[in-house]
Amino acid sequence: MLYNINKIGKDERMKQDVLRIAKKAFDEKLMAGTSGNISVFDRDSGLMAITPSSYDYGIMEEKDIVVTDLDGNVEEGWLRPSSEWKMHAEIYRNVEHVNAVVHTHSPYATSFAVLQKEIPVILIEMLPFLNGSLEVSPYASQGSSQVGLNAVPILKRKNACLMANHGVVAVGKDVDQAYLSSVYAEDVAKVYHMALTVGTPVEINGED
Ligand SMILES: [Zn+2]
Numbered sequence: 001m002l003y004n005i006n007k008i009g010k011d012e013r014m015k016q017d018v019l020r021i022a023k024k025a026f027d028e029k030l031m032a033g034t035s036g037n038i039s040v041f042d043r044d045s046g047l048m049a050i051t052p053s054s055y056d057y058g059i060m061e062e063k064d065i066v067v068t069d070l071d072g073n074v075e076e077g078w079l080r081p082s083s084e085w086k087m088h089a090e091i092y093r094n095v096e097h098v099n100a101v102v103h104t105h106s107p108y109a110t111s112f113a114v115l116q117k118e119i120p121v122i123l124i125e126m127l128p129f130l131n132g133s134l135e136v137s138p139y140a141s142q143g144s145s146q147v148g149l150n151a152v153p154i155l156k157r158k159n160a161c162l163m164a165n166h167g168v169v170a171v172g173k174d175v176d177q178a179y180l181s182s183v184y185a186e187d188v189a190k191v192y193h194m195a196l197t198v199g200t201p202v203e204i205n206g207e208d
Pocket of ligand 1: 103166
């Protein structure tokens with residue numbers, strides 16, 4: 001039970017978690033402009049707290065975070081939920097151990113998503129934080145349920161994946177774990193990119 005307190009306190013905690021990580025991801029330049037979106041899910045109530053659609057992270061407050069069910073019905077909030085809420089909903093519906101989703105268009109990782117190029121295991125951190133290589137899920141139009149459904153088979157095994165010609169989706173049992181995976185996805189992509197400019201990166205395997 002991730003948010004095992006009374007309902008009002010629970011929704012507040014969820015919104016605080018989303019806001020805290022949204023600000024952090026924005027400050028760390030993982031999200032440009034109003035791109036990217038973050039949510040947490042409470043399996044008891046069936047509700048998720050998610051960042052609002054097209055809203056400035058710099059002025060975002062707790063009251064701006066939207067609470068919806070997995071069908072997009074708004075329970076709390078005055079703004080529209082992120083236009084990519086269906087992706088979050090499909091991940092929660094289909095990957096049972098996941099309670100948080102951090103989606104960014106962070107530049108290095110997204111460059112490999114655009115190339116539809118998997119990043120092999122080149123750093124040992126990829127094993128604990130990403131569960132191995134960074135795979136690419138097939139393209140689907142932004143905002144559709146299919147974007148999430150295409151990532152589900154990978155996210156059942158991995159903590160993050162690249163979404164073809166779109167960005168990164170990282171997941172975790174809580175929002176801090178999902179955020180950490182999104183940070184490592186970008187870091188690994190940056191190192192891989194730099195290594196590719198000067199030579200041929202060497203893969204490692206899990207047993208080393
Ligand atoms: Zn996106």
